[in-house]
Amino acid sequence: MRKVYMDHAGAMPLLPEIREAMLPYLDEIFGNPQSLHSWGDGARDAVEEARERVASLIGGSAEEIIFTASGTEANNLAIKGLARAKAEKGKHIVISAVEHFSVMNSARTLQKEGFEVTFIPVNGFGVVDPDEVFHNIRSDTVLVSIMHANGEVGTIEPIAEIAKRLLGNGPVFHTDAVASTGNMPVDVKTLGVHALSLAGNQFYGPKGGAALWLKRGVRMLPLMDGGIQEGGRRPGTEDVPAIVGLGKAAELAQRDLNIRMQTLTQLRDSLIKGVLSQIEHSMLTGHPVQRLPAYASFCLNFIEGEAILMLLNSHGIAAASGSACTSRALKASHVLLAMGISHEVAQGSMLFSLGLDNTEDDINYVLEKLPQVVDRLRQMSPLYSKYIKEQRG
Amino acid sequence: MPVYSEKVMQHFMNPHNVGEIPDADGVGEIGNPVCGDMMTFYIKVKDNKLEDVKYKTFGCGAAIAVSSMVSDMVKGKTLEEALEVTPSMVAKELEGLPKNKFHCSNLGAQALRKAIRNYAIKNKIDIPGLTDKEEPEEEDEHACET
Numbered sequence: 001m002r003k004v005y006m007d008h009a010g011a012m013p014l015l016p017e018i019r020e021a022m023l024p025y026l027d028e029i030f031g032n033p034q035s036l037h038s039w040g041d042g043a044r045d046a047v048e049e050a051r052e053r054v055a056s057l058i059g060g061s062a063e064e065i066i067f068t069a070s071g072t073e074a075n076n077l078a079i080k081g082l083a084r085a086k087a088e089k090g091k092h093i094v095i096s097a098v099e100h101f102s103v104m105n106s107a108r109t110l111q112k113e114g115f116e117v118t119f120i121p122v123n124g125f126g127v128v129d130p131d132e133v134f135h136n137i138r139s140d141t142v143l144v145s146i147m148h149a150n151g152e153v154g155t156i157e158p159i160a161e162i163a164k165r166l167l168g169n170g171p172v173f174h175t176d177a178v179a180s181t182g183n184m185p186v187d188v189k190t191l192g193v194h195a196l197s198l199a200g201n202q203f204y205g206p207k208g209g210a211a212l213w214l215k216r217g218v219r220m221l222p223l224m225d226g227g228i229q230e231g232g233r234r235p236g237t238e239d240v241p242a243i244v245g246l247g248k249a250a251e252l253a254q255r256d257l258n259i260r261m262q263t264l265t266q267l268r269d270s271l272i273k274g275v276l277s278q279i280e281h282s283m284l285t286g287h288p289v290q291r292l293p294a295y296a297s298f299c300l301n302f303i304e305g306e307a308i309l310m311l312l313n314s315h316g317i318a319a320a321s322g323s324a325c326t327s328r329a330l331k332a333s334h335v336l337l338a339m340g341i342s343h344e345v346a347q348g349s350m351l352f353s354l355g356l357d358n359t360e361d362d363i364n365y366v367l368e369k370l371p372q373v374v375d376r377l378r379q380m381s382p383l384y385s386k387y388i389k390e391q392r393g
Numbered sequence: 394m395p396v397y398s399e400k401v402m403q404h405f406m407n408p409h410n411v412g413e414i415p416d417a418d419g420v421g422e423i424g425n426p427v428c429g430d431m432m433t434f435y436i437k438v439k440d441n442k443l444e445d446v447k448y449k450t451f452g453c454g455a456a457i458a459v460s461s462m463v464s465d466m467v468k469g470k471t472l473e474e475a476l477e478v479t480p481s482m483v484a485k486e487l488e489g490l491p492k493n494k495f496h497c498s499n500l501g502a503q504a505l506r507k508a509i510r511n512y513a514i515k516n517k518i519d520i521p522g523l524t525d526k527e528e529p530e531e532e533d534e535h536a537c538e539t
Contacts, residue, residue, distance in 0.1 A: 306453040325453035344426035382449035
């Protein structure tokens with residue numbers, strides 16, 4: 001059976017070049033980067049080289065990179081670490097309604113510590129209004145965190161504009177750029193932020209290699225107590241192979257960014273066009289233009305996402321959904337709901353996140369199978385038959 | 394390990410008795426699209442037996458498999474026998490359902506019960522086993538919100 005993987009937002013295959021770069025650090029170069037002997041030197045050199053490469057990818061400097069084990073950890077460190085460091089100045093933070101759970105739930109933890117959290121709504125495309133952020137800033141606001149791009153619908157937020165509105169204002173500005181970094185131009189100076197989270201597993205690096213970029217001079221408390229690794233801000237023995245993999249992924253992303261974006265945007269647009277023209281009662285979710293190159297996301301009315309995924313899987317196709325039934329908590333995606341999409345329609349949400357391993361043939365295969373799957377489920381959907389009866393009067 | 398049992402997958406991939414009965418003797422609808430699961434059961438009754446059972450289902454793989462299994466379990470049975478089918482029996486026949494999905498997806502037996510009740514009301518007949526049990530439907534319809 002043909003296999004088509006379109007769940008790159010969930011996990012990506014490791015590029016062979018990245019794997020090659022990592023292998024020596026799983027083998028002969030096993031030293032601890034903190035050790036003062038030649039074994040340690042080899043590991044330390046590799047970690048520092050990776051740091052340079054990650055910094056270069058986002059236009060920061062190497063000493064501003066803090067390696068973490070995941071995007072979730074980078075977000076936790078930023079939200080809790082930055083807010084707690086400024087707690088004596090004020091206890092108000094501002095985040096958007098469509099943040100990743102790692103930001104959302106870190107903010108909820110801070111609520112329990114006495115912080116007040118303002119959630120900024122989004123419009124139907126999932127876009128945050130910079131004015132809305134600005135108007136919610138108070139004298140006791142110490143942190144603003146708005147994601148750079150959404151990992152469910154691919155909408156890119158106007159981070160630079162928000163930063164301009166915040167200029168000279170008190171709060172530290174963090175952005176969760178886990179979904180965007182390595183997939184579109186991300187430059188910390190252009191964005192105008194103080195802190196930025198990124199994760200290599202979103203751009204063909206290994207799981208376990210992620211980072212927080214923190215502008216020089218910004219105070220942050222660590223989440224863990226330990227030794228002096230990462231300047232004491234993220235203690236614990238470095239995961240050298242993962243860091244090396246992240247570094248290599250950053251190098252390749254920087255080198256190939258334009259061609260990757262071009263290829264993926266083209267594939268994405270033919271998938272979007274095909275789905276919307278071939279499947280009735282389907283809509284694109286997220287912004288039509290300001291969206292990640294690899295993200296094709298939809299809501300397909302009258303049917304439920306888990307059933308769609310299971311039938312697609314039987315045709316060898318992997319995708320994702322934000323339906324209640326696909327989540328362990330049995331709750332529909334908060335992102336879709338925040339965009340004003342009803343529970344019922346959110347049930348039929350689908351995300352096809354493309355990757356460098358996809359081809360035009362893959363798109364055609366999905367466009368052949370998806371309408372069949374949708375039709376089959378609609379034929380057994382009471383919501384669809386109700387709709388048809390209403391149409392007939 | 395896959396999320397669903399082989400039996401669930403069989404019924405999901407090839408559900409039995411899908412459809413509507415235009416001149417049904419009884420219709421029962423349950424669930425709510427907020428939860429993600431909604432089922433409508435149609436029955437045809439002859440000589441106190443379920444001559445035909447069909448359904449339409451909006452929902453996850455488990456909900457579809459449950460509907461299919463319930464239709465298989467009760468087709469040809471007397472109304473009294475059909476009313477004895479419980480969600481637990483359906484889950485057992487399906488070789489188990491994921492714990493978190495047991496309540497929201499396992500609504501087939503109740504939808505069928507509603508269809509039988511609809512038939513009983515229309516025909517003004519009293520069926521033992523239909524009126525002597527409290528309907529736990531309110532609680533189940535909101536199972537997803539807890």
